Amino acid sequence: DGGITQSPKYLFRKEGQNVTLSCEQNLNHDAMYWYRQDPGQGLRLIYYSQIVNDFQKGDIAEGYSVSREKKESFPLTVTSAQKNPTAFYLCASSINRGFLGDYEQYFGPGTRLTVT
Amino acid sequence: EDKVVQSPLSLVVHEGDTVTLNCSYEVTNFRSLLWYKQEKKAPTFLFMLTSSGIEKKSGRLSSILDKKELFSILNITATQTGDSAIYLCAVEPSNTGKLIFGQGTTLQVKP
Numbered sequence: 001d002g003g004i005t006q007s008p009k010y011l012f013r014k015e016g017q018n019v020t021l022s023c024e025q026n027l028n029h030d031a032m033y034w035y036r037q038d039p040g041q042g043l044r045l046i047y048y049s050q051i052v053n054d055f056q057k058g059d060i061a062e063g064y065s066v067s068r069e070k071k072e073s074f075p076l077t078v079t080s081a082q083k084n085p086t087a088f089y090l091c092a093s094s095i096n097r098g099f100l101g102d103y104e105q106y107f108g109p110g111t112r113l114t115v116t
Numbered sequence: 117e118d119k120v121v122q123s124p125l126s127l128v129v130h131e132g133d134t135v136t137l138n139c140s141y142e143v144t145n146f147r148s149l150l151w152y153k154q155e156k157k158a159p160t161f162l163f164m165l166t167s168s169g170i171e172k173k174s175g176r177l178s179s180i181l182d183k184k185e186l187f188s189i190l191n192i193t194a195t196q197t198g199d200s201a202i203y204l205c206a207v208e209p210s211n212t213g214k215l216i217f218g219q220g221t222t223l224q225v226k227p
């Protein structure tokens with residue numbers, strides 16, 4: 001089955017520890033995205049990558065880091081520098097949109113991170 | 117600053133009612149507006165709108181875009197309890213590959 005997988009579904013960490021969230025897709029999509037969702041708020045973009053070995057900061061990149069060494073994978077590390085890391089994290093992917101064509105983003109099931 | 121605002125933030129209706137959800141936006145070089153439905157986890161795609169005045173329909177759901185007044189509406193007719201979800205509106209500024217999301221509207225449909 002084609003799709004986006006995120007693991008784990010739930011993650012608990014102590015304050016001060018770095019943690020890496022996994023995102024894998026087998027849709028052959030070029031672009032991948034990480035969002036954070038807090039209660040009562042929409043999705044906010046953390047990082048995105050339109051091609052392998054390249055990524056850009058989104059609106060709330062501070063305290064996070066990413067890598068894009070393979071087309072299928074876009075892991076997100078939540079570092080100890082992130083002040084409020086407890087949130088629901090969603091990964092998405094899409095075909096890289098050129099000047100022609102409109103392609104929506106497909107979302108993974110999310111990882112709920114709790115830091116205490 | 118680019119922004120997307122949805123209203124109302126929450127809504128409670130009874131089965132069979134018709135609801136209208138609103139999404140207004142201010143973005144530089146608008147490219148498209150998307151609606152997603154989020155039940156428990158992953159948002160699922162509903163519609164993508166790029167042209168004004170052309171209604172998109174899928175069953176009991178429909179949506180239309182007004183690029184002059186910078187808003188879109190999502191209509192759900194004959195609501196069912198399975199329509200209970202968060203409805204997210206997102207806008208893509210031209211050729212950025214990024215989506216800017218609104219806060220979402222939480223819809224609860226009571227039996």
